[in-house]
Amino acid sequence: MSETKRQKQVGQLVQEELSNIFMRMGFNITEGGMISISSVKMTPDLLEARVYLSMFQIAQPEEMMGRIKDKMGEIRRELGNRVAKQLRRVPELIFFLDDTLDHVFRMEELFKKINDEKEKK
Template identity: 35%
Template sequence: MKPFSRADRVGELIQQVLAENLNKSIKDPRLAMATITGVKMSKDLKVARIYFAISGGKEKIDSALLGFRSAMGYIKRLLAGEMDLRYMPELKFFYDESFDYGARIESLLKSLNTEDGKNHTPVETE
């Protein structure tokens, strides 16, 4: 079994620090309901792709992206104080669409209703 790479460990640390401090020390109301879902680091540790989830539609997503961009300097200082890295990575924020995809799949499965046959059309035999 292959051990985790340094990029994976740094990404997990960034996710942990951001998740702990997102609602405690970042007071931007646009980020009030945001949740950090994952961080993917480049192999050279120069770029961190930070994924977040938020409920409320497209307007909330765009608002949260603006909130993260405006708090970028503060977030970098926060991470620099917690981590011992030679270079602070460039932070890029992305909306995590996996929750929306999962909710869509779930609603499609519920709409099938195959257990009681409401939406199941029988095949006619001759």
């Protein structure tokens, strides 16, 4: 099922505001790595936002997800202050780890190994 125009608009708004909030809270660059919000998917009733986080060079992504979830109340309150004029209700935030970047790096390594083996022959 595809997202409606309104779901996409609200998702983009939430993504932009969360990016600013993460930057202010110091989550975007931490422990020598970087965290970015790769996408936000809204439910049809706009009451739940599924936030996909991409972590680059973070040693323990699960621990970092725990730290972010510990700050959930503060993040949601700040989001509410920022989107109060555009939305009737602040959506519930559910964070997911987006590991597509890891898959891309693994695929690139595999292709490099294959090309190196071909060149040796």
